[in-house]
Amino acid sequence: MIRFEHVSFGYPHGETTIEDLSFHIKKGDFIALIGxxxxxxxxxxxxxxxxxxxxxxxxxxxxxxxxxxxxxxLARKVGFLFQNPDRQICENTVEAEIAFSMKVQGWPDDxxxxxxATALETFDLKGDWFPFNRSxxxxxxxxxxxxxxxxxxxxxxxxxxxxxxxxxxxxIMDHIRMLNxxxxxxxxxxxHDMELVQDxxxxxxxxxxxxxxxxxxVKEIMKQEALLRQARVLxxxxxxxxxxxxxxxxxxxxxxxxHEAILSEKKxxxxxxx
Amino acid sequence: MNLLNYVPGNSFLHRLNPITKLAAAFLxxxxxxxxxxxxxxxxFIVLMxxxxxxxxxxxxxxxxxxNLLILGxxxxxxxxxxxxxxxxxxxxxxxxxxxxxxxxxxxxxSLRVVATMLPLMLLFAITPMNDLCNAxxxxxxxxxxxxxxxxxxxxxxxLFSTExxxxxxxxxxxxxxxxxxxxxxxxxxxAPLCVPLLVSSLEKVNSSAISAxxxxxxxxxxxxxxxxxxxxGSDLLVFVLLLALVAFSAVxx
Numbered sequence: 001m002i003r004f005e006h007v008s009f010g011y012p013h014g015e016t017t018i019e020d021l022s023f024h025i026k027k028g029d030f031i032a033l034i035g036x037x038x039x040x041x042x043x044x045x046x047x048x049x050x051x052x053x054x055x056x057x058x059x060x061x062x063x064x065x066x067x068x069x070x071x072x073x074l075a076r077k078v079g080f081l082f083q084n085p086d087r088q089i090c091e092n093t094v095e096a097e098i099a100f101s102m103k104v105q106g107w108p109d110d111x112x113x114x115x116x117a118t119a120l121e122t123f124d125l126k127g128d129w130f131p132f133n134r135s136x137x138x139x140x141x142x143x144x145x146x147x148x149x150x151x152x153x154x155x156x157x158x159x160x161x162x163x164x165x166x167x168x169x170x171x172i173m174d175h176i177r178m179l180n181x182x183x184x185x186x187x188x189x190x191x192h193d194m195e196l197v198q199d200x201x202x203x204x205x206x207x208x209x210x211x212x213x214x215x216x217x218v219k220e221i222m223k224q225e226a227l228l229r230q231a232r233v234l235x236x237x238x239x240x241x242x243x244x245x246x247x248x249x250x251x252x253x254x255x256x257x258x259h260e261a262i263l264s265e266k267k268x269x270x271x272x273x274x
Numbered sequence: 275m276n277l278l279n280y281v282p283g284n285s286f287l288h289r290l291n292p293i294t295k296l297a298a299a300f301l302x303x304x305x306x307x308x309x310x311x312x313x314x315x316x317x318f319i320v321l322m323x324x325x326x327x328x329x330x331x332x333x334x335x336x337x338x339x340x341n342l343l344i345l346g347x348x349x350x351x352x353x354x355x356x357x358x359x360x361x362x363x364x365x366x367x368x369x370x371x372x373x374x375x376x377x378x379x380x381x382x383x384s385l386r387v388v389a390t391m392l393p394l395m396l397l398f399a400i401t402p403m404n405d406l407c408n409a410x411x412x413x414x415x416x417x418x419x420x421x422x423x424x425x426x427x428x429x430x431x432x433l434f435s436t437e438x439x440x441x442x443x444x445x446x447x448x449x450x451x452x453x454x455x456x457x458x459x460x461x462x463x464x465a466p467l468c469v470p471l472l473v474s475s476l477e478k479v480n481s482s483a484i485s486a487x488x489x490x491x492x493x494x495x496x497x498x499x500x501x502x503x504x505x506x507g508s509d510l511l512v513f514v515l516l517l518a519l520v521a522f523s524a525v526x527x
Contacts, residue, residue: 075447075448080448082444087444088444090441100448104451105449
């Protein structure tokens with residue numbers, strides 16, 4: 001789906017730089033990009049849809065080089081949800097807002113109408129709402145509905161759950177997982193929330209100072225505390241606790257699994273202390 | 275490079291009282307406006323660049339002059355075709371396109387715009403905004419809230435520009451083609467960006483106001499600043515020189 005080949009990038013004022021970054025994301029994958037502030041996560045996500053272009057190396061999106069393809073064309077394949085929905089929302093009604101991307105991309109009118117209706121229902125929104133005075137969670141849902149209505153093949157989420165309450169966050173992430181599993185949409189998520197990463201991502205890329213520190217299945221990465229420490233990331237709580245309990249808990253990642261593991265330990269040796 | 279940023283330094287221009295700098299910039303501008311000679315307007319521009327070069331701001335002054343000349347060019351073209359006095363200079367058939375009066379008036383006006391604006395623009399290079407406002411509050415007894423409005427307006431310009439680019443990026447990511455060469459199409463595309471920019475600006479203004487109020491904004495008065503801005507002999511000298519320049523320009527040029 002997307003391939004980074006020896007990509008380097010630097011801002012004019014010399015902030016975060018990406019150095020010789022190479023990786024490959026397959027179609028249908030659910031990737032989390034983690035790292036400390038300034039590690040280059042947002043830069044990598046913006047390189048994917050051509051908002052930033054590499055200084056050297058190439059990025060291929062479905063075989064198209066992002067250096068030579070305008071962002072507006074890449075936007076037909078890549079949906080990008082920004083951390084702050086207010087930068088994205090620019091229409092006066094929710095309906096027009098969801099239709100905006102499709103109109104810009106030249107979709108037929110009846111198709112737009114159909115998709116807007118579906119999106120309103122899926123995300124529990126009203127078409128005649130004025131988007132700017134809705135709650136933060138609703139505005140994030142409006143922005144996401146607008147992005148997803150175009151059915152992108154690659155969905156990039158830049159810290160999608162910042163400022164959302166837990167239920168809102170689960171609601172949005174569950175929907176994204178459903179799209180990933182059922183419609184085979186590739187997801188690239190930038191996040192600081194390790195619990196979220198662990199619950200939803202399949203594969204994790206760990207960045208530090210613009211370099212790839214680790215790349216592997218989420219369960220493997222979450223158990224590598226030294227690697228996470230090196231990347232200045234606090235590991236998710238349950239796997240971290242499981243590690244402290246030793247090898248018997250190696251397969252424990254969720255609260256339910258932890259509960260079951262403790263119960264079976266107790267069954268085997270009722271007097272045993274953990 | 276931002277041409278309105280403060281350039282740190284310790285030259286004679288930097289050391290003047292902020293009020294003197296502001297008044298001098300205005301007086302210089304008035305002298306330029308009163309002057310009616312093309313050559314003297316040119317001399318005013320060269321003199322200003324020379325003064326700046328002496329204070330180590332030569333490159334900045336030249337760049338500003340270049341940018342102002344672009345604005346001047348616009349005025350030049352307007353005047354050239356709209357002022358119809360004097361003799362015909364260029365004619366197409368029986369239609370007089372450019373007159374001598376038009377040409378002189380266009381040259382004079384465009385040079386005057388450059389000469390008048392230059393010292394005001396350079397004021398920002400030699401005066402930190404905070405100093406200027408504090409001095410205005412202390413010496414000119416400007417109410418603090420007005421001084422605050424001025425500093426805040428300047429501080430918000432780069433913020434808005436960043437915000438605008440972020441919004442533009444967000445729209446690009448949705449498929450809006452800002453890379454088009456067609457200027458009319460581009461303007462049409464930029465117009466919808468004003469809505470999110472306005473919304474975020476209003477939010478920013480609101481939160482700034484609340485946080486200023488929380489830190490006792492209304493308590494601030496003329497006595498609150500610890501820095502003093504005394505006038506010195508060189509300030510007096512600059513005042514006298516500039517007043518003489520204005521008088522000279524009014525009487526002789």
